[in-house]
Amino acid sequence: MNKVIVLLMVFCGLAFAKAQQTPSPQPVSKDSIIKSPAEYFYVDGDSINAIELNSVLLLQDLKFESRYERIKYLILKRKVLKVWPYAKLAAERLTVLDQRLSSLRTKNQKKKYSKMVEKYIEEEFTAELKKLTKTEGQILIKLIHRQTGDTAYALLRRLRSGWSAFWFDKTASLFDISLKEEYSPEAVIEDFYIEDILLNSITDDKLEDQEAAIEFDYFKARKNWKEYENNLPESYDSIQLSARAQRIKEYREKKARKAKRNKK
Known part of the structure; x- marks a missing residue:
């Protein structure tokens, strides 16, 4: 499982620069409001100094009716806080490698360079990745989709080969991890919990922000979660x-x- 995760972190970084960025709700750190150059407005002959501020996303804490769902959320929060830095760091550090890869002309050069990158990532991340549980590994797979716009399976298929993608998917399945798993906060309750945890943690300066590469509606997902909770049996x-x-x-x-x- 750890070998699969390491390779995925390599490939998601190589592909991240190609991912199309689409807007998603972006919380703003309490201390990170950036001021624009001052503008002056004239009212009744007097000048008024005005600046334009970035928009701020305000989120209310989820109010759980179900005790079990609240426990799930808190357990998931601990795992998301642990895994998010890996997803973000891989994307940030490896984006630049795509530029290098695109400058290489022959398949042999690209293959050698990819092997070198793979070795570098293994040396840097393997020790920590070995500490991930199965659940944390699956969360990382979902966050890879969030940050690149591609499933882990699609990344492997495009950047290696269809056979490699099939092989790694079968290997991962032995550990109850699906490389084809998508991040879908609107349809999957656990994914909505992950997104809520991310947005709140970023707002509270517990995590560093990074824009999602896929489009989804957080508030629609929140509405779906509320309906889900209201329909739980007694x-x-x-x-x-x-x-x-x-x-x-x-x-x-x-x-x-x-x-x-x-x-x-």
Whole structure:
């Protein structure tokens, strides 16, 4: 899984410069309002100094009716905060590499250069990427789509070959990760949670901003989430919380057995 993620970070960086940028709601840091040159307006013979400010996106905190959904959101928040820097850093650092790649004339030169880039990224990121869980890896795949406009599978297919894309997709599936996963806040509740976490964290200066390469309507997604919450069955929380408690119990028992084996 880690090999797949590393390669994807290489390819998303190489393709990022080609991605078409489309507007999405952009929160503005509380301390980052940029002032334009002063203009003067004259009212009744008096001059008034005026400046134009950037627009600011104000977001209300989500008010959960479901306790389980709130727990999901908080767990997801921790994972998004951990993964986002990788998605952003890969895009920022590797965009410039696309310029170099486009200047090479032969396939052999491009292949050698791609191998060199791959080695560089592996050396820089592999140690940290090994710490990612399956869930965090899937979130990173979605954020790659958010930042490049292409699914991870499409990037592999275009920048390597169809066979490589197929092979890596099958490998990733062994770890319950889909390289074809798209980022769709309007249709997928988890993706809406990710977007809400990103926008709020950027506004609060917890994360650095980077414009999305795909178009979506945050407020439409928020409306869809509210309808989803309102239509949850009454037994939803009790069933989901009970299942979660069982998963935690099984995880702890598995961890204890592993620790016991390691002591022998």
